[in-house]
Amino acid sequence: MSGDHGPAIIVPSALQVLAEHPDLHLILVGDKSVLEEMLRSQQAQENTRLTIHHASQVVEMSELPSHALRFKKDSSMRVAINLVKAGEAQACVSAGNTGALMATARYVLKTLPGIDRPAIITALPTIQGHDTHVLDLGANVDASPEHLFQFAVMGSVLAQAVHNLPNPKVGLLNIGQEEIKGIEKVKEAGRLLSNSALINYAGFVEGDGIFSGNVDVVVCDGFVGNIALKTTEGVAHMISHYVKQSFNRTVFTRLAALIALPVIKRLREQIDPRRYNGASLLGLRGIVIKSHGSADTLSFAYAIREAILEVQKNVPMRISEQLEKMLLTPEKRQVG
């Protein structure tokens, strides 16, 4: 029910992904009459793989997480997460208030053993073609070295299990690549990661390292990660604005645009931000995917697809297994 556009984009998006996946069953959680009306308007009221689960409330986009937790016990968000907890759904996808989603998911589902705090992760494109995975993107405004270590474990598992990277390289976001640089907690996290035999730790990366493709997972606290993500969106938006403006200026430039259209279209497909929609709330005993609030139909479909992949690969269980292995594996021996 939430996000900037609510069911108007979520329902058509759900129908699209249902058509792609013949085994998929989707539950639309929210105001029954609104959702039924939406399905009628899309001629989809007869789809047996699509059910409606009524929820009477909606968490507002600017609502405090604590307020949502306390007063929105029948919100679409809360009810959807309850369904995951009860085993009636295998994942929850929401375009709603990030803080409330995280707080509710954490409260209802709890964190996995060995995980102190869940983290938000997303994929971003790189210059080498394959994606990179960045976490935390805002769940933890501060994070201790141990938290950063746990983020590294979770990010590695996601990159490996869902995105088929056999031995994902993990970098720590810092302001220099040398070991002496940066802030203490990042340096300490670097020492923890260097000593772990189960993480393919590649050292510090700077902001541009997110897009270089030299590492597969970039770890940082939620304050820095959120600023890096929003900065990325801001730069991309600005460049796209100037590209449009330049091609729109005169008759000649509009003609040039027409000729360049197939090139621009292919380019858009390669680095279309909508393809990267669907951030995972990792570290929970259940799968929760956060879509961008402003997602359109195409974009929200990517978030649903991410949920399907994580269900197929059983990401929470894999994170647990990896953490258990770490407890049983001796630390890497220091050589030299």
Next chain:
Amino acid sequence: MSGDHGPAIIVPSALQVLAEHPDLHLILVGDKSVLEEMLRSQQAQENTRLTIHHASQVVEMSELPSHALRFKKDSSMRVAINLVKAGEAQACVSAGNTGALMATARYVLKTLPGIDRPAIITALPTIQGHDTHVLDLGANVDASPEHLFQFAVMGSVLAQAVHNLPNPKVGLLNIGQEEIKGIEKVKEAGRLLSNSALINYAGFVEGDGIFSGNVDVVVCDGFVGNIALKTTEGVAHMISHYVKQSFNRTVFTRLAALIALPVIKRLREQIDPRRYNGASLLGLRGIVIKSHGSADTLSFAYAIREAILEVQKNVPMRISEQLEKMLLTPEKRQVG
């Protein structure tokens, strides 16, 4: 002598800016024989507005600032800053090791009264056409609310004095725009700025706010600022890579590129990162400009031009005046 390319780009760049500014006098600081040879190869040994000041050492790009301070007392960087201190030069421009430049400048020149820590500031393009100014970009990996307040004062002065923005709007970089969001020190800095009558404080901005043009100055600590800056460079580089690749793919796309060339060229001019080279070390009793280490001739010229502007506008004195005014001005009265 330093930077990735040393005198090979700095000397031609100096000659170019000298030709533009008939009143300018430049002092090349570094190895005399190397510099003389460079000038000879450029047929410029006779230019009376260009002198050489010998320095026998060079600070390496990866050298520890403390090491440079202690053992490189005759480095080109140290000698250039000494010339500013002695009043023989009005500004120093360097493409060298940022940490060593900041440590040396701070040690030799000292900070202005009322400034605890200098900060690094640069201009970045926005969607609205005018630039935004972001600080700190890495001088202070952590900063207290009071430091962030001082950065706001310094950033305002630079935006106003050098870049002709009459009443620059100042935003604090945070992970949400609501007052309740973010980390404690940023919220406290927000309270300090809200209470100051001499700062046009516009509240919190997120990472994309750097490029929206809604504020003229964005304030953050050096860790976050550096990551935002490097992220910006990374995204821009990646997009430019994919643009080139897309236009280079087939005969048809190369033809499209040829037709689109004037558009792309104009676009490059609008948001060419080289135009934004030349970060200022603000808060010192003297003007020091840091060029990107990998700057080319065109790019380094922008750093020299920034130095000229700051000399003309006497930025350090204006920062001092503004701080003094603040001490004399009562806090804003809370209304309502």
